[in-house]
Amino acid sequence: MTTSRDDAGNGEQSLWQQPLHAFRQHTATQATPGCGAAATVSAEFGLALVLKGLRITQQHGDNERRAALIEWGEQLSAQLAPCADDDVAAFEQFMAATRQPQESEAERESRQQAINAAAERATAIPLRAAECCLEALTLIEEALPLSDDMLGSDARAGALMLHSALSALLLNIDADLPGLRDSRQRARAARQRRDLQRDADTLMVRLGLPGGSTFDSTTRGYSRRRPPSPSRS
DSSP states (O other): OSSOOOOOOTTOOGGGGSOOOHHHHHHHHSOOSHHHHHHHHHHHHHHHHHHEEEEHHTSOOOOOOEEEEEHHHHHHHHHOOOOOOHHHHHHHHHHHHHOOOSHHHHHHHHHHHHHHHHHHHHHHHHHHHHHHHHHHHHHHHHHHHOOOOGGHHHHHHHHHHHHHHHHHHHHHHHHHHGOOOOHHHHHHHHHHHHHHHHHHHHHHHHHHHHEEEOOOOTTTEEOOOOOOOOOOO
8 A cells, every 4th residue: 555645744654655454454453544544545446446447548549538537536636645644633633632631620621622623623524535535426427438448347346435435434424523512513514414425326326336325314324315217208
């Protein structure tokens, strides 16, 4: 998994600089990386599969729109990849906030403010990553007709990975929403969460792929999304 990504901003080694086996082992045995980081890495691999199809096809014949899609995909990757390290840092910030002293009233208020700031960050990061996943799914809708038929399975597999990653990232939102003290912030984040899942599910239906499930925040459960029935004359 070693890539040219920069190290994490907190001075620790970036997840992108770790060997793949080490990342897997840390995920299985340590508090971090958690589901947000793992989902982001999975999304990056899904996007990579899509870009592979576009690039290899481009080698066999230059196409201006395909070149633009490759550039778009690389820009998305540059936005998405840092979210993995950011997710780890946000969790560590939250844990540090919970460990603050709370003996006096002033300490308790300071601790609560730190927890709320950490919860805001922990909510913002998966939302940002999920937005990148949704944009990548939009890219795939354009990329499929411009990719060689032999590479279509890569693009479709990439779509499945991106949709699954988006859904996993949104589970983080469900976990972090109760930590937001401001009810307006909570409502706004919940609305963004619902919209992202709905739009991603709709794209999967348009792509003819499984994965169209919608989250019902009232029952905290998922229901299958069915493709629209064909119209009858």
